[in-house]
Amino acid sequence: MATTYDLLILGGGPGGFDAAVEAAGSGLKTALVEAAELGGACLNRGCIPTKLWLGATDAVDELAAQAKMRVATGSVDIDFPALQARKDKYIAATRKAMGMRLAQLGVDLVAGLGRVTDPGNVEVLTADGPKTLNYRNLLLATGSRPGGFPGVIADGAKVLDSTGLLALAAMPKSLIVVGGGFIGLEMAQAAQRMGARITLVDALPRLAGAEDPEVSKVLESVFKRQGWDLRLGVKVASVKTRGEQAVLVLDSSVGGGEELEADCALIAVGRRPNTADLGLEALGATLTGAGYIQTDANLLAAPGVFAVGDVNGRMLLAHAASHQAHYVVERLLGHTARPYASGPVPSILYGAPEVFRAGIMAEEAKALGSSVLVSRAQLIANPIAQAHAATAGFVKCVWRDGKIAGITAVGAGVSRLACFATLIIQQGWTREDASGFMFPHPTLDESLKAALLADKEAV
Amino acid sequence: MATTYDLLILGGGPGGFDAAVEAAGSGLKTALVEAAELGGACLNRGCIPTKLWLGATDAVDELAAQAKMRVATGSVDIDFPALQARKDKYIAATRKAMGMRLAQLGVDLVAGLGRVTDPGNVEVLTADGPKTLNYRNLLLATGSRPGGFPGVIADGAKVLDSTGLLALAAMPKSLIVVGGGFIGLEMAQAAQRMGARITLVDALPRLAGAEDPEVSKVLESVFKRQGWDLRLGVKVASVKTRGEQAVLVLDSSVGGGEELEADCALIAVGRRPNTADLGLEALGATLTGAGYIQTDANLLAAPGVFAVGDVNGRMLLAHAASHQAHYVVERLLGHTARPYASGPVPSILYGAPEVFRAGIMAEEAKALGSSVLVSRAQLIANPIAQAHAATAGFVKCVWRDGKIAGITAVGAGVSRLACFATLIIQQGWTREDASGFMFPHPTLDESLKAALLADKEAV
Numbered sequence: 001m002a003t004t005y006d007l008l009i010l011g012g013g014p015g016g017f018d019a020a021v022e023a024a025g026s027g028l029k030t031a032l033v034e035a036a037e038l039g040g041a042c043l044n045r046g047c048i049p050t051k052l053w054l055g056a057t058d059a060v061d062e063l064a065a066q067a068k069m070r071v072a073t074g075s076v077d078i079d080f081p082a083l084q085a086r087k088d089k090y091i092a093a094t095r096k097a098m099g100m101r102l103a104q105l106g107v108d109l110v111a112g113l114g115r116v117t118d119p120g121n122v123e124v125l126t127a128d129g130p131k132t133l134n135y136r137n138l139l140l141a142t143g144s145r146p147g148g149f150p151g152v153i154a155d156g157a158k159v160l161d162s163t164g165l166l167a168l169a170a171m172p173k174s175l176i177v178v179g180g181g182f183i184g185l186e187m188a189q190a191a192q193r194m195g196a197r198i199t200l201v202d203a204l205p206r207l208a209g210a211e212d213p214e215v216s217k218v219l220e221s222v223f224k225r226q227g228w229d230l231r232l233g234v235k236v237a238s239v240k241t242r243g244e245q246a247v248l249v250l251d252s253s254v255g256g257g258e259e260l261e262a263d264c265a266l267i268a269v270g271r272r273p274n275t276a277d278l279g280l281e282a283l284g285a286t287l288t289g290a291g292y293i294q295t296d297a298n299l300l301a302a303p304g305v306f307a308v309g310d311v312n313g314r315m316l317l318a319h320a321a322s323h324q325a326h327y328v329v330e331r332l333l334g335h336t337a338r339p340y341a342s343g344p345v346p347s348i349l350y351g352a353p354e355v356f357r358a359g360i361m362a363e364e365a366k367a368l369g370s371s372v373l374v375s376r377a378q379l380i381a382n383p384i385a386q387a388h389a390a391t392a393g394f395v396k397c398v399w400r401d402g403k404i405a406g407i408t409a410v411g412a413g414v415s416r417l418a419c420f421a422t423l424i425i426q427q428g429w430t431r432e433d434a435s436g437f438m439f440p441h442p443t444l445d446e447s448l449k450a451a452l453l454a455d456k457e458a459v
Numbered sequence: 460m461a462t463t464y465d466l467l468i469l470g471g472g473p474g475g476f477d478a479a480v481e482a483a484g485s486g487l488k489t490a491l492v493e494a495a496e497l498g499g500a501c502l503n504r505g506c507i508p509t510k511l512w513l514g515a516t517d518a519v520d521e522l523a524a525q526a527k528m529r530v531a532t533g534s535v536d537i538d539f540p541a542l543q544a545r546k547d548k549y550i551a552a553t554r555k556a557m558g559m560r561l562a563q564l565g566v567d568l569v570a571g572l573g574r575v576t577d578p579g580n581v582e583v584l585t586a587d588g589p590k591t592l593n594y595r596n597l598l599l600a601t602g603s604r605p606g607g608f609p610g611v612i613a614d615g616a617k618v619l620d621s622t623g624l625l626a627l628a629a630m631p632k633s634l635i636v637v638g639g640g641f642i643g644l645e646m647a648q649a650a651q652r653m654g655a656r657i658t659l660v661d662a663l664p665r666l667a668g669a670e671d672p673e674v675s676k677v678l679e680s681v682f683k684r685q686g687w688d689l690r691l692g693v694k695v696a697s698v699k700t701r702g703e704q705a706v707l708v709l710d711s712s713v714g715g716g717e718e719l720e721a722d723c724a725l726i727a728v729g730r731r732p733n734t735a736d737l738g739l740e741a742l743g744a745t746l747t748g749a750g751y752i753q754t755d756a757n758l759l760a761a762p763g764v765f766a767v768g769d770v771n772g773r774m775l776l777a778h779a780a781s782h783q784a785h786y787v788v789e790r791l792l793g794h795t796a797r798p799y800a801s802g803p804v805p806s807i808l809y810g811a812p813e814v815f816r817a818g819i820m821a822e823e824a825k826a827l828g829s830s831v832l833v834s835r836a837q838l839i840a841n842p843i844a845q846a847h848a849a850t851a852g853f854v855k856c857v858w859r860d861g862k863i864a865g866i867t868a869v870g871a872g873v874s875r876l877a878c879f880a881t882l883i884i885q886q887g888w889t890r891e892d893a894s895g896f897m898f899p900h901p902t903l904d905e906s907l908k909a910a911l912l913a914d915k916e917a918v
Contacts, residue, residue: 063518063535066515071542076532082528
């Protein structure tokens with residue numbers, strides 16, 4: 001008789017993997033189906049390799065900042081093939097460790113593409129042919145992949161998506177980046193530190209368009225000073241490979257049909273959910289928007305079928321996926337019957353400057369007709385920002401009914417505020433709570449303290 | 460008729476300055492007496508200049524870490540006179556801003572040495588002669604200065620205390636550091652990054668003797684690999700200037716009378732309270748230990764006389780002083796009548812590695828007969844530690860009755876855990892609290908999550 005799994009998971013990225021570990025660790029009979037590699041986009045083609053690039057090149061930026069103050073001289077040269085080899089080795093070792101963890105916990109790992117044939121049954125196309133798995137509960141965690149739009153699609157030659165850029169054997173001397181969101185900005189920074197001249201194009205009139213407009217202003221000013229050619233508020237007609245170059249043509253209605261050339265182009269215009277051929281129609285699950293799986297308040301896509309992570313479109317962040325996965329397992333174990341509540345979700349842009357955000361932003365509150373106040377502190381007043389000669393940026397707090405409801409920050413190292421800021425938003429701290437807390441001195445964290453205690457202003 | 464101040468403050472360091480700002484901002488008639496410079500040891504001769512040195516030289520360490528992985532090559536040279544000029548300029552500007560803030564708030568700043576003549580009256584020796592000030596409440600915040608012991612005292616020639624080292628015009632090529640506490644370790648790291656060969660001597664058998672012994676082990680291993688000559692568990696007979704060199708003689712009963720020579724020696728063997736000539740006898744205040752002002756549960760040294768910061772010997776940390784100052788003003792304003800409660804006090808060693816600690820440590824609990832469990836995570840498993848090629852170190856949690864009671868960490872960048880860790884200790888989080896919190900991915904903070912969720916072991 002075939003095993004019926006308590007939990008069958010499609011997708012071994014952060015959401016699927018964490019769910020498998022927690023479910024199996026709690027005694028649920030668990031299987032995980034993965035068509036490609038454990039770790040998903042985050043480990044193999046996203047967050048992790050990008051952070052390895054940025055971490056490895058941090059000295060370039062630290063030196064540049066001190067050199068500008070005439071305190072240091074020197075040079076830092078990155079051996080790109082060596083960095084790529086180190087990255088690939090680290091990722092492979094992590095995948096291996098993940099596989100061993102699943103094996104230790106008794107999770108059945110099935111390699112292949114899974115598809116629901118009817119409720120309770122999934123067919124996996126394995127290397128040894130199709131295999132049917134039975135489940136009591138199903139978790140869809142199939143993630144997302146880089147997106148594009150007509151005329152602006154990676155061709156794998158000189159026009160690349162994030163996956164293609166991370167796989168390069170040599171860093172191009174010039175790079176066109178289409179998309180000024182977090183993915184584009186992190187990759188552009190890393191590429192520049194390794195010698196690439198950056199041209200960045202976005203249809204929005206500002207960088208990091210999802211962030212507070214004041215954050216965008218700091219980013220634009222820092223990157224312009226670093227020599228980036230920023231083309232904001234322009235429309236791209238096409239990006240194509242022409243011989244050994246990538247050629248971007250701006251829409252003639254806006255940009256006058258101007259052509260931009262570079263050794264390479266990166267298309268970083270968002271991501272698309274992996275929902276094709278999952279057999280969702282057999283489950284009665286619904287797709288919304290760009291193809292995301294619709295979930296109810298309990299993360300259910302259909303009876304006994306949960307969807308977590310990028311694929312449900314709630315929040316395309318690895319830790320959001322993990323948090324949702326934890327909820328699903330808690331629910332299966334009967335530890336909670338309440339609807340899923342994410343609380344404030346932190347998001348981070350790495351590099352220099354960094355950006356951090358959690359909770360509601362002033363503009364969002366305004367758009368919702370919610371009355372908020374804001375308070376701010378500039379990093380230039382902070383001794384640690386001064387020590388790193390990286391004083392551009394600020395911390396901004398959003399208050400609603402006397403309680404902290406949102407925090408954003410931009411500047412070198414501000415990601416360190418993330419956990420604490422997220423927690424105090426979750427707990428709805430008042431200014432008095434903040435003034436009674438002992439912030440260690442001297443720390444960049446004191447810029448958050450200063451922002452929390454600064455005078456509140458209307459938006 | 461002479462003004463009677465609601466609050467008269469002796470000492471303009473972090474405790475005294477913050478008290479003045481908060482008191483005057485709340486409408487109390489306030490005066491601040493400062494014999495030397497606003498900002499105290501922290502700004503002028505301690506935390507801040509040391510952090511400016513460490514921040515400015517950060518690229519040296521980041522590059523070295525990547526070079527060891529063969530991912531980067533290059534060199535970073537610090538222009539020490541330029542760095543010193545920048546440091547002095549920043550400190551002077553900060554002092555000026557502090558003075559302006561006091562003036563704005565209507566605080567009377569009196570330059571000179573203050574001395575209590577009888578309860579209610581302080582005589583200040585100003586440049587224009589003695590001046591008497593009357594108070595209703597007095598705050599003693601006179602701080603501390605570098606210590607020494609017979610034979611091991613800064614002579615200002617080649618044997619320096621921290622103040623002397625920070626004032627140097629040229630960085631010595633070799634430096635003997637007497638004292639393996641936080642001050643010695645931060646200064647030694649900065650000096651090494653600027654080319655000094657380090658010999659560090661301590662009577663204790665391990666570095667950072669106040670920390671968890673496992674923390675000491677990581678520090679010793681990292682600094683040994685960096686080429687430091689560590690002489691631990693040895694006694695110093697004397698340190699003297701001999702011609703152009705500093706000469707340290709080890710006690711013959713332990714170290715065989717061996718002589719160590721270097722261009723300079725730093726004496727970093729703790730600090731001494733500034734309590735001489737304050738006229739404390741007129742108040743009936745009591746000194747304890749090495750001369751610290753004894754305070755009761757309400758930080759009172761005598762009726763109407765509070766003492767905060769280094770001078771009360773509770774915790775020689777700037778943020779502890781500021782926190783105590785906040786309490787004193789809250790008390791004067793009638794906002795609290797409860798005894799002072801510090802909560803867990805975070806402490807940080809900067810450099811690479813960093814050390815963070817808050818709450819109770821396993822060995823302390825054991826010594827108190829308190830039953831605790833510990834859980835750990837190694838930084839090598841963290842992708843951000845990997846990205847910076849700085850994987851030595853760990854996060855260690857101490858649990859009492861199922862609640863988190865202490866956290867310590869050692870490794871590159873672990874100071875970023877400080878605020879969040881301090882708060883969750885204060886709130887007594889359980890493991891379930893930790894597993895429900897959304898730690899952003901990927902962050903070094905996830906090493907704290909891993910430690911919080913790891914199996915607990917007996918000590």
